[in-house]
Amino acid sequence: MYKIMMFEGGVYKFNELKELIEDLGGFIIQELVMQTDTILHMAFPVEDEPVIRNKVKELGGKLIDLPLAGTEILVVTPSMGKHHAVNPLCDIGEYLRRKGAITHIMGLARGVGKRIAQITAQELLMMEEFDALIFLVGNLKECIEAKVKIFDAVSVPYIVVGGPAEVDCAHYVGGLGRRTDRMRRKEEFDKLELMAAKLGEVLDEKRREVEEDPLAASPLFIKELIEMVIPPTPGEEFPIVVHLDGLRLLISDIEASKLRDIEVGKKKLGEISELRKSLYRGYLLKILPEAVTGSVF
Amino acid sequence: MEVQVEGADEFARASYAKICQDTFRDLGVRTSIDHTYLYLNPLEHRFLISVKIGRVASPLKVRDVTQAERDKLKISDEKYAPKLLAVLWDSYGARVQQVGRLEIGLKLDEKEFEVVKELVVYDPREDLIARILDGIDRILPEGARVRYPLPSPSRVTILASEDPIPEEWKRRAEEMVRALENHV
Numbered sequence: 001m002y003k004i005m006m007f008e009g010g011v012y013k014f015n016e017l018k019e020l021i022e023d024l025g026g027f028i029i030q031e032l033v034m035q036t037d038t039i040l041h042m043a044f045p046v047e048d049e050p051v052i053r054n055k056v057k058e059l060g061g062k063l064i065d066l067p068l069a070g071t072e073i074l075v076v077t078p079s080m081g082k083h084h085a086v087n088p089l090c091d092i093g094e095y096l097r098r099k100g101a102i103t104h105i106m107g108l109a110r111g112v113g114k115r116i117a118q119i120t121a122q123e124l125l126m127m128e129e130f131d132a133l134i135f136l137v138g139n140l141k142e143c144i145e146a147k148v149k150i151f152d153a154v155s156v157p158y159i160v161v162g163g164p165a166e167v168d169c170a171h172y173v174g175g176l177g178r179r180t181d182r183m184r185r186k187e188e189f190d191k192l193e194l195m196a197a198k199l200g201e202v203l204d205e206k207r208r209e210v211e212e213d214p215l216a217a218s219p220l221f222i223k224e225l226i227e228m229v230i231p232p233t234p235g236e237e238f239p240i241v242v243h244l245d246g247l248r249l250l251i252s253d254i255e256a257s258k259l260r261d262i263e264v265g266k267k268k269l270g271e272i273s274e275l276r277k278s279l280y281r282g283y284l285l286k287i288l289p290e291a292v293t294g295s296v297f
Numbered sequence: 298m299e300v301q302v303e304g305a306d307e308f309a310r311a312s313y314a315k316i317c318q319d320t321f322r323d324l325g326v327r328t329s330i331d332h333t334y335l336y337l338n339p340l341e342h343r344f345l346i347s348v349k350i351g352r353v354a355s356p357l358k359v360r361d362v363t364q365a366e367r368d369k370l371k372i373s374d375e376k377y378a379p380k381l382l383a384v385l386w387d388s389y390g391a392r393v394q395q396v397g398r399l400e401i402g403l404k405l406d407e408k409e410f411e412v413v414k415e416l417v418v419y420d421p422r423e424d425l426i427a428r429i430l431d432g433i434d435r436i437l438p439e440g441a442r443v444r445y446p447l448p449s450p451s452r453v454t455i456l457a458s459e460d461p462i463p464e465e466w467k468r469r470a471e472e473m474v475r476a477l478e479n480h481v
């Protein structure tokens with residue numbers, strides 16, 4: 001299992017760290033060099049964390065844990081109206097990004113109200129492309145309790161965040177409902193931290209499921225193989241987004257046709273994964289479990 | 298502006314009182330409102346908001362938003378520049394020209410120049426109701442789209458729900474407004 005962390009430091013002997021990660025069988029997810037400052041998102045085997053820590057200490061940099069890295073999260077709000085956007089919708093999205101997640105926001109077409117709230121079939125399909133969801137609701141307890149039932153239709157892990165401190169609903173975090181200002185005080189950050197922790201718990205459950213039935217190859221490994229064949233387009237910030245059990249690829253149709261023949265060990269990528277066009281953006285590559293495909297090595 | 302919230306639980310009351318204050322402040326109508334009453338009934342999904350309009354700021358004249366110089370007006374509050382230019386062009390046409398970002402050149406004699414200074418640029422009374430209604434729209438829960446307005450001389454009152462509003466509730470709302478008019 002891989003651990004994803006962020007390195008922040010200077011360029012001094014920076015290459016040594018990159019080489020060490022590669023030697024340990026890890027991956028560099030994202031690299032950003034700004035003059036003398038360097039930010040590096042890296043994934044390495046969990047058991048090698050002390051080795052990386054020692055190296056980072058030697059280089060005089062900082063190592064920051066990214067508990068949500070390697071996941072794509074969708075924040076769902078009843079509508080994109082003034083009631084929920086920009087506060088607190090953007091605060092939630094931004095906080096999750098700081099924790100390493102790739103975040104998107106979505107407003108439902110018919111998500112407002114208590115009895116009349118609904119999720120359309122297409123919205124459901126779109127939501128299921130993500131690793132986890134956050135449903136943002138309002139401040140009225142009775143309305144939230146009636147409304148959470150529509151979220152049961154979703155098959156991906158989710159949490160609900162709203163205003164009241166306690167609501168009769170599993171995976172609920174309070175203190176984040178309708179607001180008219182930004183969340184900038186300490187107690188508000190604590191609430192966001194609590195939300196990130198709860199989301200981490202939900203994602204851990206999904207991670208355990210993936211571990212019990214391991215994938216034919218790690219999404220991080222496949223990402224590196226794809227990058228060798230399809231070089232990243234300049235200007236595109238995240239051409240390949242890592243999911244827990246696959247990848248989202250922002251590539252052209254012609255490039256997508258090349259994917260099937262990429263060699264992964266003894267097999268072809270087409271044999272160990274399913275590729276389909278996303279309803280939201282790009283292509284979705286779902287890696288099949290090893291039990292289905294057999295060993296790739 | 299005083300805000301009174303009734304119904305629902307304590308958390309909802311406190312948060313909606315803050316939402317009322319902040320929304321009307323954002324729209325710049327807080328000083329024109331005397332009292333806001335909000336009734337929340339999430340169980341039956343009925344919401345009533347009643348806004349009592351108070352004293353409205355006096356109309357802004359050209360002299361309030363500019364500094365007059367010889368043959369020239371210097372805009373001191375850029376927020377009103379488009380309205381100011383529209384008023385001047387309406388009255389004097391091509392004799393008024395925007396020389397710079399904050400400078401308006403006038404080809405007028407002294408008498409006319411004095412008249413210009415007294416022209417009304419913006420009257421807050423003009424769009425007060427529209428702004429209050431915009432605020433009400435932002436305050437009431439989004440799902441409550443069935444609206445029943447209750448007209449009265451100095452108040453804007455709206456009863457809202459996601460279901461068709463029964464006659465009994467309309468009567469209750471009217472009683473509530475009458476009680477408010479007597480007490481507030």
